[in-house]
Amino acid sequence: xxxxxxxxxxxxxxxxxxxxxxxxxxxxxxxxxxxxxxxxxxxxxxxxxxxxxxxxxxxxxxxxxxxxxxxxxxxxxxxxxxxxxxxxxxxxxxxxxxxxxxxxxxxxxxxxxxxxxxxxxxxxxxxxxx
Numbered sequence: 001x002x003x004x005x006x007x008x009x010x011x012x013x014x015x016x017x018x019x020x021x022x023x024x025x026x027x028x029x030x031x032x033x034x035x036x037x038x039x040x041x042x043x044x045x046x047x048x049x050x051x052x053x054x055x056x057x058x059x060x061x062x063x064x065x066x067x068x069x070x071x072x073x074x075x076x077x078x079x080x081x082x083x084x085x086x087x088x089x090x091x092x093x094x095x096x097x098x099x100x101x102x103x104x105x106x107x108x109x110x111x112x113x114x115x116x117x118x119x120x121x122x123x124x125x126x127x128x129x130x
Contacts, residue, residue, distance in 0.1 A: 003055040010052050013045040032123050039127040049074045089124050
């Protein structure tokens with residue numbers, strides 16, 4: 001029924017997010033568009049997990065326990081994926097900040113570098129808020 005369909009959708013979203021995250025982590029370019037797309041995918045996965053959880057509450061008590069374990073597992077995986085993205089982004093931002101500090105130390109006043117770093121920090125903050 002509806003619960004099975006929602007669960008399959010959640011599992012599908014999880015696989016898509018994991019594939020996208022893996023590609024993002026291996027990529028040498030990390031555009032803001034990629035970050036936004038990945039953040040949106042993670043948010044959609046979390047939303048679908050919430051939907052499954054709501055449907056589980058409507059189940060009979062006999063099957064609810066089994067479904068609850070599945071939802072808890074999906075929720076845990078959602079949290080792990082979000083943490084992996086945050087860790088990767090923090091690593092990127094730290095590298096950019098170090099590069100910016102080196103440039104400032106050696107007298108490089110490249111405004112483009114500062115704007116790029118600032119946009120990454122702003123994007124990370126937006127992703128953390130979502």
